[in-house]
Amino acid sequence: MRPSRASLSPSPPARSLFPPHAPRFPAALRLPGAAAAAAMAMRQTPLTCSGHTRPVVDLAFSDITPYGYFLISACKDGKPMLRQGDTGDWIGTFLGHKGAVWGATLNRDATKAATAAADFTAKVWDAVSGDELITLAHKHIVKSVNFTEDSNYLLTGGQDKLLRIYDLSKPEAEPQVVSGHTSGIKKALWSSDDKQILSADDKTLRLWDRNTMTEVKAINVAMSVSSMEYVPEGEILVVTYGRTIAFHSAETLEQIKSFEAPATVNSASLHPEKEFIVAGGEDFKLYKYDYNTGEELESYKGHFGPIHCVRFSPDGELYASGSEDGTLRLWQTTVGKTYGLWKCVVPEEEGGELAKARVSLPGTAEEELEDLTSENSDSIYSSTPEVKA
Amino acid sequence: MGGSQGPRHLCPALVIRLPRGPDGTSRGFDPNSPRYQALSPVSISTAGCGNEASLEREQQGRVALRERYLRSLFAMVGRTIHFTMYERVNVSAFFDASDIDILNFQVSDLQTPLGVHREALLRCSDIISYTFEL
Numbered sequence: 001m002r003p004s005r006a007s008l009s010p011s012p013p014a015r016s017l018f019p020p021h022a023p024r025f026p027a028a029l030r031l032p033g034a035a036a037a038a039a040m041a042m043r044q045t046p047l048t049c050s051g052h053t054r055p056v057v058d059l060a061f062s063d064i065t066p067y068g069y070f071l072i073s074a075c076k077d078g079k080p081m082l083r084q085g086d087t088g089d090w091i092g093t094f095l096g097h098k099g100a101v102w103g104a105t106l107n108r109d110a111t112k113a114a115t116a117a118a119d120f121t122a123k124v125w126d127a128v129s130g131d132e133l134i135t136l137a138h139k140h141i142v143k144s145v146n147f148t149e150d151s152n153y154l155l156t157g158g159q160d161k162l163l164r165i166y167d168l169s170k171p172e173a174e175p176q177v178v179s180g181h182t183s184g185i186k187k188a189l190w191s192s193d194d195k196q197i198l199s200a201d202d203k204t205l206r207l208w209d210r211n212t213m214t215e216v217k218a219i220n221v222a223m224s225v226s227s228m229e230y231v232p233e234g235e236i237l238v239v240t241y242g243r244t245i246a247f248h249s250a251e252t253l254e255q256i257k258s259f260e261a262p263a264t265v266n267s268a269s270l271h272p273e274k275e276f277i278v279a280g281g282e283d284f285k286l287y288k289y290d291y292n293t294g295e296e297l298e299s300y301k302g303h304f305g306p307i308h309c310v311r312f313s314p315d316g317e318l319y320a321s322g323s324e325d326g327t328l329r330l331w332q333t334t335v336g337k338t339y340g341l342w343k344c345v346v347p348e349e350e351g352g353e354l355a356k357a358r359v360s361l362p363g364t365a366e367e368e369l370e371d372l373t374s375e376n377s378d379s380i381y382s383s384t385p386e387v388k389a
Numbered sequence: 390m391g392g393s394q395g396p397r398h399l400c401p402a403l404v405i406r407l408p409r410g411p412d413g414t415s416r417g418f419d420p421n422s423p424r425y426q427a428l429s430p431v432s433i434s435t436a437g438c439g440n441e442a443s444l445e446r447e448q449q450g451r452v453a454l455r456e457r458y459l460r461s462l463f464a465m466v467g468r469t470i471h472f473t474m475y476e477r478v479n480v481s482a483f484f485d486a487s488d489i490d491i492l493n494f495q496v497s498d499l500q501t502p503l504g505v506h507r508e509a510l511l512r513c514s515d516i517i518s519y520t521f522e523l
Binding site for chain 2: 041042043044045047048049050051067081082083087088089090091092093094095096098111128129130330332335336341342343344345
């Protein structure tokens with residue numbers, strides 16, 4: 001039985017105003033800013049966060065805290081970074097790992113961070129001061145780390161094929177070990193209020209009961225799992241393998257639906273309100289799909305290498321992507337809306353706003369806008385901008 | 390940007406500035422940030438669970454120890470230091486400098502079983518202890 005396919009972008013309907021790939025905005029636009037942006041048909045301007053010197057392989061957001069929300073990125077340079085989630089501003093770098101960091105996570109209020117690295121350790125950090133708190137030695141490369149909701153336990157998984165549960169109040173004690181995987185664990189996550197564990201290796205997805213430490217269910221996956229995201233509201237598991245973005249029940253592991261992307265997908269994320277999916281992979285592009293219909297809504301070039309991870313922010317207003325090119329990029333869910341560092345431009349003020357655009361878009365952004373060099377768009381950057389049609 | 394959006398007349402969404410990157414001089418986690426002030430590490434509790442006097446004493450103690458350590462680094466410059474490291478490694482070298490977070494020591498004429506390295510960087514997390522004579 002074929003799963004539903006992502007529809008290819010349809011040829012333009014009778015309205016020639018909207019070219020094939022123009023963003024379609026949800027019918028219910030709640031905010032004036034978003035409505036004005038829709039009227040303007042804005043072009044996505046991603047925010048590039050530099051600082052890493054090697055590929056970014058994992059990223060995670062915290063929940064929304066009184067100080068905003070935060071983003072941690074895992075990098076092969078061994079130096080995971082913490083950033084302010086809505087602006088991408090760098091806050092600090094966790095120094096101490098001696099090898100590539102493959103996994104990184106924050107606890108809910110972003111007071112603690114955990115990282116999994118190729119130096120055979122997982123580390124727990126104070127995410128306020130940047131200090132290393134605990135080092136947990138493993139027998140092989142560690143790929144995945146995940147806190148329980150109360151931050152008291154850490155789940156790790158890696159190339160030694162074992163799941164480990166550490167009691168963070170007793171870090172010297174031996175962890176509980178769960179065996180059963182027959183190949184290296186790619187990702188391990190707590191689920192169902194931390195009563196169960198979801199884990200993925202090359203060929204299987206498994207569900208474990210935390211109390212009995214036994215396997216509840218396992219399913220085979222057609223190809224090597226590249227990413228997994230657990231969505232508590234609705235108990236949905238988002239899994240990617242090959243070109244497939246699949247959605248499974250986190251309780252039964254049954255597949256709910258799946259989409260096919262144009263190229264191999266390395267990561268996908270579900271919007272908090274379950275309106276959209278974003279996904280990225282080997283063709284360097286980011287895709288945004290309607291979760292309900294599977295229709296491809298938007299796609300963006302921008303990264304200079306394969307995308308390894310994408311995640312929606314906890315409020316769904318932006319999504320972050322990490323790439324082989326060593327950068328993180330932040331993308332707006334609703335293009336043109338005022339949020340974080342993005343500012344909505346209102347059509348009447350277009351002349352003035354666009355003149356300011358020249359100043360506020362420094363040199364490094366120019367190379368991303370290099371295809372804006374037609375005769376029509378030159379005037380955006382001239383000192384006397386003309387009003388665009 | 391947003392290459393698949395076709396027609397050139399689409400106006401780019403504006404940004405007020407780009408995200409700030411690492412400052413290149415430290416590992417960050419600004420102690421003056423509101424979040425740090427409010428959630429600062431447990432040992433120096435500003436919530437007043439210690440009294441002012443003991444807090445002040447602890448801080449003075451930390452200052453004195455830190456200053457003493459930094460002076461010891463100065464005293465090491467140009468001297469031969471004997472490093473005891475993991476995996477039963479013992480080496481000696483002339484000490485040149487440390488980096489700001491005391492993560493790496495720059496040394497010269499590092500004597501190892503494999504020979505002498507004219508210039509080398511020792512990872513501090515690999516060092517168990519070191520000694521030198523004044």
